[in-house]
Amino acid sequence: xxxxxxxxxxxxxxxxxxxxxxxxxxxxxxxxxxxxxxxxxxxxxxxxxxxxxxxxxxxxxxxxxxxxxxxxxxxxxxxxxxxxxxxxxxxxxxxxxxxxxxxxxxxxxxxxxxxxxxxxxxxxxxxxxxxxxxxxxxxxxxxxxxxxxxxxxxxxxxxxxxxxxxxxxxxxxxxxxxxxxxxxxxxxxxxxxxxxxxxxxxxxxxxxxxxxxxxxxxxxxxxxxxxxxxxxxxxxxxxxxxxxxxxxxxxxxxxxxxxxxxxxxxxxx
Amino acid sequence: xxxxxxxxxxxxxxxxxxxxxxxxxxxxxxxxxxxxxxxxxxxxxxxxxxxxxxxxxxxxxxxxxxxxxxxxxxxxxxxxxxxxxxxxxxxxxxxxxxxxxxxxxxxxxxxxxxxxxxxxxxxxxxxxxxxxxxxxxxxxxxxxxxxxxxxxxxxxxxxxxxxxxxxxxxxxxxxxxxxxxxxxxxxxxxxxxxxxxxxxxxxxxxxxxxxxxxxxxxxxxxxxxxxxxxxxxxxxxxxxxxxxxxxxxxxxxxxxxxxxxxxxxxxxxxxxxxxxxxxxxxxxxxxxxxxxxxxxxxxxxxxxxxxxxxxxxxxxxxxxxxxxxxxxxxxxxxxxxxxxxxxxxxxxxxxxxxxxxxxxxxxxxxxxxxxxxxxxxxxxxxxxxxxxxxxxxxxxxxxxxxxxxxxxxxxxxxxxxxxxxxxxxxxxxxxxxxxxxxxxxxxxxxxxxxxxxxxxxxxxxxxxxxxxxxxxxxxxxxxxxxxxxxxxxxxxxxxxxxxxxxxxxxxxxxxxxxxxxxxxxxxxxxxxxxxxxxxxxxxxxxxxxxxxxxxxxxxxxxxxxxxxxxxxxxxxxxxxxxxxxxxxxxxxxxxxxxxxxxxxxxxxxxxxx
Numbered sequence: 122x123x124x125x126x127x128x129x130x131x132x133x134x135x136x137x138x139x140x141x142x143x144x145x146x147x148x149x150x151x152x153x154x155x156x157x158x159x160x161x162x163x164x165x166x167x168x169x170x171x172x173x174x175x176x177x178x179x180x181x182x183x184x185x186x187x188x189x190x191x192x193x194x195x196x197x198x199x200x201x202x203x204x205x206x207x208x209x210x211x212x213x214x215x216x217x218x219x220x221x222x223x224x225x226x227x228x229x230x231x232x233x234x235x236x237x238x239x240x241x242x243x244x245x246x247x248x249x250x251x252x253x254x255x256x257x258x259x260x261x262x263x264x265x266x267x268x269x270x271x272x273x274x275x276x277x278x279x280x281x282x283x284x285x286x287x288x289x290x291x292x293x294x295x296x297x298x299x300x301x302x303x304x305x306x307x308x309x310x311x312x313x314x315x316x317x318x319x320x321x322x323x324x325x326x327x328x329x330x331x332x333x334x335x336x337x338x339x340x341x342x343x344x345x346x347x348x349x350x351x352x353x354x355x356x357x358x359x360x361x362x363x364x365x366x367x368x369x370x371x372x373x374x375x376x377x378x379x380x381x382x383x384x385x386x387x388x389x390x
Numbered sequence: 391x392x393x394x395x396x397x398x399x400x401x402x403x404x405x406x407x408x409x410x411x412x413x414x415x416x417x418x419x420x421x422x423x424x425x426x427x428x429x430x431x432x433x434x435x436x437x438x439x440x441x442x443x444x445x446x447x448x449x450x451x452x453x454x455x456x457x458x459x460x461x462x463x464x465x466x467x468x469x470x471x472x473x474x475x476x477x478x479x480x481x482x483x484x485x486x487x488x489x490x491x492x493x494x495x496x497x498x499x500x501x502x503x504x505x506x507x508x509x510x511x512x513x514x515x516x517x518x519x520x521x522x523x524x525x526x527x528x529x530x531x532x533x534x535x536x537x538x539x540x541x542x543x544x545x546x547x548x549x550x551x552x553x554x555x556x557x558x559x560x561x562x563x564x565x566x567x568x569x570x571x572x573x574x575x576x577x578x579x580x581x582x583x584x585x586x587x588x589x590x591x592x593x594x595x596x597x598x599x600x601x602x603x604x605x606x607x608x609x610x611x612x613x614x615x616x617x618x619x620x621x622x623x624x625x626x627x628x629x630x631x632x633x634x635x636x637x638x639x640x641x642x643x644x645x646x647x648x649x650x651x652x653x654x655x656x657x658x659x660x661x662x663x664x665x666x667x668x669x670x671x672x673x674x675x676x677x678x679x680x681x682x683x684x685x686x687x688x689x690x691x692x693x694x695x696x697x698x699x700x701x702x703x704x705x706x707x708x709x710x711x712x713x714x715x716x717x718x719x720x721x722x723x724x725x726x727x728x729x730x731x732x733x734x735x736x737x738x739x740x741x742x743x744x745x746x747x748x749x750x751x752x753x754x755x756x757x758x759x760x761x762x763x764x765x766x767x768x769x770x771x772x773x774x775x776x777x778x779x780x781x782x783x784x785x786x787x788x789x790x791x792x793x794x795x796x797x798x799x800x801x802x803x804x805x806x807x808x809x810x811x812x813x814x815x816x817x818x819x820x821x822x823x824x825x826x827x828x829x830x831x832x833x834x835x836x837x838x839x840x841x842x843x844x845x846x847x848x849x850x851x852x853x854x855x856x857x858x859x860x861x862x863x864x865x866x867x868x869x870x871x872x873x874x875x876x877x878x879x880x881x882x883x884x885x886x887x888x889x890x891x892x893x894x895x896x897x898x899x900x901x902x903x904x905x906x907x908x909x910x911x912x913x914x915x916x917x918x919x920x921x922x923x924x925x926x927x928x929x930x931x932x933x934x935x936x937x938x939x940x941x942x943x944x945x946x947x948x949x950x951x952x953x954x955x956x957x958x959x960x961x962x963x964x965x966x967x968x969x970x971x972x973x974x975x976x977x978x979x980x981x982x983x984x985x986x987x988x989x990x991x992x993x994x995x996x997x998x999x
Contacts, residue, residue, distance in 0.1 A: 137454075139912040139995050141723050155680075158482035158546050160454045160997050198556050199549070202565055203454065325587035325600040325918060326567050328447075329401055339559040 125183025126285075126310065127243050128174040130210070131232050131251040131264055132167025133192045133219045134200045136160075138256070144360045150352060151222045151360040161192075161200050161219075166252025168204075169319035173283070174250050175208030176321055181285055186210040187242070189235050191228060192219035194345050201338050206331035207324045212341040213239060217348025221257030222360075224353035229266035231348040236271060244271070246310050253279045253315040261315075268313035275312035277305065282320060398583070398601045402438035405778070406582050406607035407448035408569045408621075409614035410455050412544070412764045413750025414448055415551040416771025417611060419472055421446065422560035424779045430559065434782050437608065444782070446561040447605065449584065451568040451614075451966070451989065453914060455552040456997035459726030459965075460544035461644045461674050461686050463487060463536050463660050464762055467805070468769030481550045483543035483678045483998065487536045488658030495666035495673075495710050496523040501889035502668055503695075503860075507825055524663075524712035533760050533812075533835035536660060541676045543646070543684065544764065545997045566916065568989035570602050572610055572620050572746065574627055579746035581606035582620065585919060585989045591961070593920035609788040611774065613750040613767075616731035617968025619989045621752040625739050626982075636737035637691070637845070638758070638817050639972045643700040643727040643944060644686030645910060646678075646998045647899060650719030653681065662761075663713075667706040667890075668693055669824040672761075675713065682723070683716075684999075689942075690732060691972065692820040692827070696853050697941045698973075699881035700727065701903045705893045708900070721898045724998035725910025727944035727967045732817060734758040735810040741801065742793035749774050755806055759813030759835050766806050773800040812839035819843035850975050853884070853936055861887055870935070877952050879943075880936045907945050907963060912995035915962040922990025923948065923970060928956040930976040930984045939970040939985055966993035 136142055136159045143154040153159065163171070171188060178184035188210040190197050197214050205212075215235045217223075236242070236249075249271065251264030261278070268276050281302070282294040289309045296317050297303045405421075407414055425444055426432055432443030439445055452458070470476055478484040496512055496519050497504065504512065519525050555561055568585040582605050588598035614620050616639075630636075649655065655677045663673040670693040675685040687707050689700045708717055731737060731751045738754030741747065749755070749770040756763035777796030778788075786792050801807055812834070819830025822843055830843040853866055861869075861884075869883045886892065893900055907913050925931055932955045940948050940957050947963035948970055971987040978984050 137995075137997070139914070140997055155482060158456075158549070158997060160456050160549070195553055195557070199455075199553055202552075202556065202563055206564060206567070322598065322917075325598065326564070327600065328449075328564065328567070328584065328603050328605065329399060331562070331564055332401065332447075335562055342557075343559075 124246060125181050125185065126177065126248050127185055127246040128178060128248045128250055129187045129189055129236055129239070129242070130167065130171045130174045131189050131249070131267060132164055132171055133190045134161035134196055135164045135219070135221075135256040137162050142362055144362055151357050152220060161196050163200060163204050164252055164256050166254050166256070166316060168323070169321070170250040170252055170314075170316040171204075171208055171210070172321045172324060173316060173319045175210070175324070177283060177285070178209070187213055187239060189213040189215070189232055191215040191217050191231055191235075191348055193217070194342055198342055205334040205338060206326035206328060209330050210334060212334065212338045214341045214345035215348050216345040217351050219257065221255065222355075222357060223351035224355045225262045226266055227351040227353045229263050229270060231351065232263070232267045233270035235346075236267070244311060247271070247273070248310055249273060249313045251315050253317050264313060264315045271311070273311045273313050275307055276315075277313065278315045279317045280314045281317050283314060396601045398604050400604040400606060403445040403447050403605060403607045404436050404438050405444070405446045405609045405611060406605045407446070407611040407613065408582060409612070409618055409750075410448050410450035410548065410552065410563055410565070411458055411613060411615060411750060411767065412548070413613040413755070413767035413771040414611070415548060416468065416472065416768035417613070417749060417775045418446070418448060418555050418561050418563075418771075419551060420772045420775035421778060422555055422558045424775075425560040426558070443560070448561065448563045449567040449569050449582070450563060450565040451991060452993055453566045453916065453991065453995060454997065455563060455565050456545040456549035457994050458544040458548050459644065459728045459994055459999035460764060461642060461676065461684050462542040462544050462547070462764050463539060463674070463676050464542065464765040465536055465539040466765055468765045468772060469540070472768070472772060478540055481542065482546045483680075483682065484546065485541050485658050485679050487539045487541060487660050488656065490530050490535060490537060490660045491662070492527045492530050492534065493661060493663045493712060494525045494527065495663050495712055496525075497666055498523040498711055499706075499889065499891065501885075502666060504669060505823065505825070508669060511825075522712040522715070523710070531832065531835050534662070541658065541660065541678055541684070542764070543678070543998055545999050549997065566991055568919070568991050569614070569620055570989045571623050572612070573604060573606065578744040579610045579624070582610055585991070588918045589920050591921045596918070598918065608745065609778065610746045612746060612748045612752070613771065614752060615750065616752050617729050617971050617987055618752055619987065621739070621748065624743070624746065624748070628740055628743055630739055634736065634738055636731075636733045637847075638732035638736070640688045640690040640730040640732045641700045641727060641942060641944060641967060641969045642686060642688050642730050643704050644684060644725070644999060645704070645722050645906075646724035647683045647685060647717060648721045648723055649677075649681045649683055649716065653716050653720070655683070655716050663707075664828070666710055667703045670820065670827075671703055671707070673707050688730065690820065692817070694848065694851055694856070696850055696856055696936050696938060696975075697879070697881040697884045698938070699879070699885070699941055700944060701906065702882060702885055702890075702893070705900060706890060709893070717899060722901060722906065722910050724996040725906040726994045726996060726999040727965055727969075729968045729972065730763070731756050732758055735814040741798050742790055744790045745788055747774050747793050747797055755810065757809055757813045759816035759831065760809070766810070769804065769806050770801060773797055773804060776800060814839065815842040815845070818845035821845045821848065850938070853880070857884070857888070874950065877950050879940045879950065881941045903946055907965070910996065911945070911965055913945060913963060913965055913993060914995045915964070915992040919961075919991050920988070921959055921961055922966075922988040923959045923964065924986040924988065925956045926978055926984050926986050930978065931956040934976045938973040938975050942969045942973045944969055961990070961992070964990070964993060966990065
């Protein structure tokens, strides 16, 4: 591709799942106990999308990556300490709830508005990346709606791979039911790619990348606009986290079949 | 690890900082306030990047700035001086100290190792101890009091400080980025080298290899704690000042516990204990907001057990009737461990040199009499920042002389120094025994440091010597065989044999060591980093028994090798407490620890410690 892609990655934070997470009801609806004190991580599906975007941008000269994140400003700032050394991007922040207890359309609307406001973004060269799902609430609908609001008709919603061709077209490998893939040829941008897992490992921390990113991160946080009411008319009847059961035994040299058998019996209860 | 022939990226900054803890929080908070004006415009220009504001970068080993560990009760003089309007409720899990108790715990089990004099004392006070087998001291000496101070979660405090710093935009903090070493050229520190990424366990390049970058700086600020590799490298490179040595250490192990319904301990309560499970083991319990308690024990180097363990002792301590009445039915939320620099002022290194300055616990700032380290560490960071700003304003270079004049002078003239001098030998008496230590500590405090017992140096006793009169040689030999056959440390078997009851797990608070690691510490090890614990001379491990690195390991990350010799190390269980480093009883021919404790990522992943 002669001029490269303009890749916008929609991705935000989720509470670090390793912390003690307890659902509570707040005056603003469902939330997590002591949410302000919980560190956050980049939503793992969004992380796949970001790493794939950075890789694609490196391999197609002239490409550029933006990371558009909708989340509480203070939390986004802390998240950037962990993310900004991983991949080169220009940051766009929208200040609002990333709890997952929001309306997908309202969230998509806020993201689309932020993307439309990106200076220098060529919408004809746009690849809109996001997660096919989210660790905060697995609706799997947001990025598709962002694409629709931006008028993008080519949408791929469980992507594992993109291979660009020299003529500007690209091949997309998507997961479909029955452990099979659907391979599509797309004539060109703009397109929406919602990532499943991708193929790339988490990149190492590169201090120079972090330094460069930080030049856009702090101004972006400073001018982040409030997203407004993201809940719309949604009402949640009840909220609960999955129950956990843990038993520890130390068994050495157990065979694979033996382990599988025990797991199956444990799951059956 | 030095990889010959590898090209490394390099970048220039003005100030490179190693480790983000309370000392670095104090340094960066104070520095950042002088770097921009009220409108956010830079006041000081970068020399490394002309035209840009001063470039200040801080690298932290842990995956997040909130993953520190400490049991913090502090007078908070330095912290409050930095934040005069501080309200404890601004910081999650923080509150004011409202009541303090110091409690002597008697041994309700009869398995504790107590000398004749202590047994006599116990018999004397037993009628006063009641069914809870404890005596609340009627008087807390002034040097121990923290009334009006703060109870903190160090993880939450660090997160609170770090977020304010990042919001200022004046400095950058990068967690998940271990610093391998300082770059030393012609006796001058010129920056740091970050740890290699994308390597095998032995440090050799693997797919995705990214050589650690050289970050060159005119000033390197070292605040990587008592076992940090950069601080120790500087100790080796420049030596220690005459008369300074690092002999007193401790492992601090803690939990954050959700207290059971009906527990009547009010927020702000501080309880310090001594006397149990072994006389030398001190304990603490601090009640935080939201019915949470931060509690734990310190296992010091002067507990001369060759099978010393912290986790098992922590469980026995919690089960003491004085404490268990509050804890029974509680739930562990978090767990962690760290090395404590119990040497304090005695182990103070050169605070400054050409191109570098040292702050915090690793610089000997901990007060071992008052049992306070966070506020002292914070204050040393503030003092350095004030000195650095002065030098920047004058346009003077960061030479040893200039840093001594502007930082070391401030420190010498402060309460950190004067109180540190009083405390310098407060723990020396414990090398002669528990009672001598206790009396010595009290007299040190009451005489302003003018009187203290002299320390003695004793080699670690053999297991047979340690158990003399309690376990016979045949029994010890049997235990050794059993541990070898099972591939487990000796401590549990020895404690069982000495009469300590087995811990009955309740699945909530009394859990297995591995469950504490996973459910409390949430321990992680990011891929692509080398093993940070390396045994330098395997032949020395062959001759070492019991292997104290295995016994003391806070995460059960170091285990006996079924084939004998060098123990096995599992990076995914390591909490980076560094206890293996100073517990190794078999020094190398060079006189150093046979355990090389290097820069590594990961470890504890809980934000509540």
